Amino acid sequence: MTYFTVATLAILVSMAMLLVRAFKGETVYDRILAVNSFGTKTVLLIALMCFMTGRPDFIDLALVYALMNFISTIAVLRFTRYHDMLDDDDLRARRLSAPIAPAIEEELT
Amino acid sequence: MTLDPGLYNYWIVILLMMTGLYTVISRGNLVKKVIGLNVFQVSVIMFYVSMGKVEGGMAPILVEEAEAVYSNPLPSVLMLTAIVVGVATTAVALALAVRIHEAYGTLEEDEILEKEYGAAGPGAADGPVDDHEPG
Amino acid sequence: MLALIDVVLLAFLAVTAVAIVRLRDLFAAVMVTGIFSLLSAGLFTVMDAVDVAFTEASVGAGISTILMLATLAVTQDVEKKRWRRRFSPLALGVVVVTGAALVYGTFDMPRYGDPDAPIHHYLAPHFLEHTPDDINEHIPNVVTAVLASYRGYDTFGETTVIFTAAVMVLMLLGGAATIDRRRPGGGRMGANVVLRASAKPLVPLILLFGLYVQFHGDFGPGGGFQAGVIFAAGLVLYALVYGPDRAQAIFTGRRLEALVALGVLIYGGAGVAGIVLGGEFLDYDLLAADPQDGQHRGIFLVELGVGITVAAVMTTLFLLFTGRGQPAPWEDRVGESEGTP
Amino acid sequence: MSVWLEALSWLSMLAGSLVLLVTGLGVLTLPEYYSRLHATSITDTLGAALVLFGLAVQAGWSLATAKLVMVMLFLMITGPAASHALVKTAALHDLSLPPRRRQEDGDAGAD
Numbered sequence: 014m015t016y017f018t019v020a021t022l023a024i025l026v027s028m029a030m031l032l033v034r035a036f037k038g039e040t041v042y043d044r045i046l047a048v049n050s051f052g053t054k055t056v057l058l059i060a061l062m063c064f065m066t067g068r069p070d071f072i073d074l075a076l077v078y079a080l081m082n083f084i085s086t087i088a089v090l091r092f093t094r095y096h097d098m099l100d101d102d103d104l105r106a107r108r109l110s111a112p113i114a115p116a117i118e119e120e121l122t
Numbered sequence: 123m124t125l126d127p128g129l130y131n132y133w134i135v136i137l138l139m140m141t142g143l144y145t146v147i148s149r150g151n152l153v154k155k156v157i158g159l160n161v162f163q164v165s166v167i168m169f170y171v172s173m174g175k176v177e178g179g180m181a182p183i184l185v186e187e188a189e190a191v192y193s194n195p196l197p198s199v200l201m202l203t204a205i206v207v208g209v210a211t212t213a214v215a216l217a218l219a220v221r222i223h224e225a226y227g228t229l230e231e232d233e234i235l236e237k238e239y240g241a242a243g244p245g246a247a248d249g250p251v252d253d254h255e256p257g
Numbered sequence: 258m259l260a261l262i263d264v265v266l267l268a269f270l271a272v273t274a275v276a277i278v279r280l281r282d283l284f285a286a287v288m289v290t291g292i293f294s295l296l297s298a299g300l301f302t303v304m305d306a307v308d309v310a311f312t313e314a315s316v317g318a319g320i321s322t323i324l325m326l327a328t329l330a331v332t333q334d335v336e337k338k339r340w341r342r343r344f345s346p347l348a349l350g351v352v353v354v355t356g357a358a359l360v361y362g363t364f365d366m367p368r369y370g371d372p373d374a375p376i377h378h379y380l381a382p383h384f385l386e387h388t389p390d391d392i393n394e395h396i397p398n399v400v401t402a403v404l405a406s407y408r409g410y411d412t413f414g415e416t417t418v419i420f421t422a423a424v425m426v427l428m429l430l431g432g433a434a435t436i437d438r439r440r441p442g443g444g445r446m447g448a449n450v451v452l453r454a455s456a457k458p459l460v461p462l463i464l465l466f467g468l469y470v471q472f473h474g475d476f477g478p479g480g481g482f483q484a485g486v487i488f489a490a491g492l493v494l495y496a497l498v499y500g501p502d503r504a505q506a507i508f509t510g511r512r513l514e515a516l517v518a519l520g521v522l523i524y525g526g527a528g529v530a531g532i533v534l535g536g537e538f539l540d541y542d543l544l545a546a547d548p549q550d551g552q553h554r555g556i557f558l559v560e561l562g563v564g565i566t567v568a569a570v571m572t573t574l575f576l577l578f579t580g581r582g583q584p585a586p587w588e589d590r591v592g593e594s595e596g597t598p
Numbered sequence: 599m600s601v602w603l604e605a606l607s608w609l610s611m612l613a614g615s616l617v618l619l620v621t622g623l624g625v626l627t628l629p630e631y632y633s634r635l636h637a638t639s640i641t642d643t644l645g646a647a648l649v650l651f652g653l654a655v656q657a658g659w660s661l662a663t664a665k666l667v668m669v670m671l672f673l674m675i676t677g678p679a680a681s682h683a684l685v686k687t688a689a690l691h692d693l694s695l696p697p698r699r700r701q702e703d704g705d706a707g708a709d
Contacts, residue, residue, distance in 0.1 A: 016607070016608050016611045016612065017258070019615050020611045020612075021261075022615075023614075023615030023619050024615075026619060026622060027621055029269070030626040031622055031626075032272065034625045034626055040631055040688075041282070041284060042635075042688040043634060046631070049680055049684070050621060050642055051292050052318070053673065054618065055295045056646070056669065056673065058262070058299055059299060060649070060653055060669065061653070062302055062303065064653055064657075065258060065259065066181075066305075067180070070477060070662055071181070071302075071478060072666055074307060075665075076466065076668060077483075078295070078298070080487070081319035084323075084494045085318055085322050085323060086684075087452065087498065088322070089291075090684065127260055127369045129363050129369065132363040132369070133363065136356050138274050140356040141271075141278055145277070147351065147352070148348035149336070150336075154283060156325070157286055160290065161293065164293065164294065167297070167313075173376050175304040178372075180305055181305045181307045182398075183398045183399065183476075183478070184398075184399065194376060195384055195400050195403055196376075197376075201306070201309050202308050202400070202482060203404070205482075206312060206316060207418050207419060207422075208316075209321045209571075210418065211418075212321060212324065213426050213574045214425050214426055216578070217429040217430050217577070219332065220429075449683065451683070452682075452683060455679035459676070
């Protein structure tokens with residue numbers, strides 16, 4: 014049983030740190046990042062709990078979480094007030110006009 | 123683990139419920155009110171589900187063992203449908219908010235009242251109007 | 258260990274709720290609401306309500322968040338700071354008094370997990386013991402049995418509520434439901450390559466998983482409500498990545514409207530069939546020669562009806578919200594700074 | 599279950615737990631968005647894979663293992679895709695990297 018305990022504690026501590034980041038924010042992207050990572054932690058926590066309660070066939074739940082986490086992250090990015098950003102056409106257009114930090118410019122090409 | 127939550131669950135549920143209620147009462151933004159209602163709703167669901175838990179029990183999906191202890195299936199059933207109905211009603215509330223925004227150009231309660239009744243509308247009696255709003 | 262998880266997650270939940278109230282950036286508040294429902298879904302798993310957790314995970318963390326974001330995209334996303342908004346002593350007073358009264362009330366309650374609590378001695382043992390005889394010995398999920406058969410009438414009412422809600426949103430937002438390609442979340446087929454590549458294999462898998470949840474609901478966690486939402490989530494992902502107009506090529510408004518009604522009709526039809534066969538409304542025993550087979554058939558039909566309605570309603574809601582026109586001209590959204598609490 | 603499998607599961611879960619702790623620590627302490635993103639995106643995928651692998655070894659050959667593998671695959675596709683979307687969104691809009699001085703200062707990020 015011990016490793017379940019160790020993993021659960023690690024996940025809970027990690028969750029707490031992510032929560033702090035989600036509340037502090039700084040930028041809106043930090044929040045999205047924290048929420049996304051928090052979702053992954055929840056998936057793992059659910060998987061662990063399924064094993065702890067001795068019903069490992071409930072892993073379906075973890076799958077739903079993983080799925081919804083992805084979809085909501087994509088939706089959040091789609092609906093930020095800086096919308097349209099996930100489009101490659103848009104990227105090209107912006108690269109011509111908007112000043113982007115050179116370091117990122119390199120990484121994107 | 124000898125940790126016993128006792129009545130802790132219910133207290134947290136009450137805290138959540140009151141947080142939701144406070145949001146609904148004190149915030150003027152309509153979407154914020156809907157969020158507050160959602161918090162309230164989750165707290166009620168949590169309350170029911172907490173009551174359904176049986177110590178050492180498992181999810182009410184029957185297994186072969188004869189002596190298995192199950193948690194109460196009834197709160198699950200009631201709350202499961204409540205969640206889906208809840209999102210449907212939330213959608214109606216949000217749709218109303220969208221239409222209100224289209225009609226008044228704002229989601230703030232007092233601004234809507236102002237547009238409806240003029241500056242000395244029913245909202246004006248509640249407190250001093252501070253017009254030094256930045257931006 | 259489970260008690261520890263319960264305590265810690267509840268503490269997180271309380272902190273999150275307070276954070277939600279304090280955040281003035283509505284966009285951030287909605288995202289924290291996402292955490293809120295992930296946490297509560299985790300708690301439902303701890304409390305052995307796997308079906309509820311399933312539903313909350315798909316509805317709360319998925320559809321509900323997306324609908325709120327879509328609303329913010331067409332309205333405003335920062336709460337304005339004016340009088341009366343920051344702190345309200347009267348509201349706080351009301352809340353504190355009510356809360357204190359409720360806490361006082363809890364002292365008479367059985368403690369969490371008490372097997373002797375009155376709630377566990379009235380109907381629940383009956384359902385747990387008699388489901389294999391009354392309904393079908395091959396349906397181990399008591400939640401499904403109670404949902405679709407014992408309390409089938411109630412569930413029918415709830416399905417109708419969802420149907421009505423969809424009709425109302427259609428009336429409110431359906432008029433000008435044209436997709437504007439320049440809107441957030443609207444149009445644009447040339448979306449990002451990485452997202453397109455990763456979403457492409459996922460969408461059919463999600464739809465398949467939705468079907469699995471639908472038809473496996475008798476045996477494990479799942480059922481029509483959950484399956485409907487998951488199925489809709491697959492379509493939503495498709496619409497998000499490839500653009501709603503592409504999703505609407507298959508699921509046009511008219512077809513979705515027909516499906517919304519079809520689900521309720523299947524449910525009602527299964528009920529009326531009982532009357533026609535000489536029994537009562539929603540009496541599944543008569544649907545087959547053997548009552549147990551009849552029950553299984555009835556539950557299958559009812560869950561199918563629920564699944565179709567829920568999937569169609571959720572997809573309709575998403576398409577309606579994202580299909581709303583441009584924000585009004587007085588809303589200058591560009592260059593708004595982020596509001597922090 | 600043999601001792602070796604048990605040990606493998608143990609090790610995998612332990613390593614996964616450590617990696618997950620690093621995720622939290624990174625998100626909390628790193629100075630700006632891109633380094634935080636860097637900390638989470640990699641560790642999230644790796645930590646999740648390790649923990650789920652440990653669980654799968656525990657479960658042996660069963661339906662649960664198949665489902666665990668599904669979850670793992672799913673996280674491995676969606677995690678990086680989400681991170682990509684996150685970095686791209688931020689990069690295209692208001693967020694630019696802080697000037698290069700961070701590196702000249704000699705590693706302000708890691709502690």
